[in-house]
Amino acid sequence: MVGGMVRHLNSLRRMKRDYGWIHTLLEEAENERMHLLTFLEYRQPSAMFRATVLLGQGVMFNSFLLAYMISPQFCHRFVGYLEEEAVKTYTRAVNDIDAGKLPSWEKMPVPAIGRKYWQLAEDSTMRDLLLAIRADEAHHREVNHVFGDFSRTRAEKGEETPNPFPPGY
Template sequence: MHQPARGLSDHIALGFTKLLRLCADVFFAKRYGHRAVVLETVAAVPGMVGATMQHLVSLRRMQDDGGWIRTLMEEAENERMHLMTFIAIAQPSWFERLIIQIAQAVFYAGFFVLYMVSSRTAHRVVGYFEEEAVLSYSLYLAEIDAGRIANVPAPAIACHYWKLPATATLRDVVIKVRADEAHHRDVNHGFADELAGNACDARAIAPYPEHAGDLRLTA
């Protein structure tokens, strides 16, 4: 569900997100597997930055974090598992791996500064990012259903992480990833609302749903 922008902070977050979406559309077009590889490495940054900053705030203020740190760490780990999954599917080229390294370095530095300046805006940016992610994975799913992208078997790492059957396919993985992104969307919009002092849906800031898979699996 789209979160309407309220105030200058939200409009800046939305405008920034739309600009990045345009860049992704121009660079990747309908190569959704390769788009996922590059974007998921960036998507895993905000949760780690947010968790680090909330950890330091909790220590400095000597008070409980209200569950934010664990939720954001879970988000970062979940996004990393998305990346591991799509690397197995898309097999990125050396050029895409270079783009990943550059994008991650630039985005980490920029998001860290943004979070220090305005954590509310930072969480709103992530909320809008995840709205676009849900849309992208919906389009990915449509391409699979139309037969324009092969519905290949799901990688072993995805089957283990989401506890999918051995017969699972790419389509099953995309559905799981899209559901994860929808949860990240709600969580971060909920955090932004809470920081703004607005009422928010309690489900949006609920603890991140556990994945029972052993994250040490690498193949």
């Protein structure tokens, strides 16, 4: 969200094209929001948890905004590494389901919002959902590492690199 917002405002201020980065960054933010909304169908957080998220969001948004304005390359690389860890986490969860370590998740159905968003079957389970989300995180990892490389090219050569990822990629 921060990257898309900064690039959008830069494009307006400079009155120059963005070369397609904005839509990819905002699609990623929307996709992460859908992860959250789907998991919220399983459990509603307490007021204390919501307050902690609100506070953390305020701190992280402003910190990441400042960092992105200083070094988009660092921020994209950082997010790429965070996404790598997310892929590992979802892989461990799927492996734990397969090993019978999470019996309550084995037959847990996917909420309607998740089935619709990821186009999953009516009888899909938590394992199917985790596989879909893991694929999203792997995609985010790839995109952010590529954008990290492109940000370096821009910093070194002053050239803008067009986004290689088409809308909906």
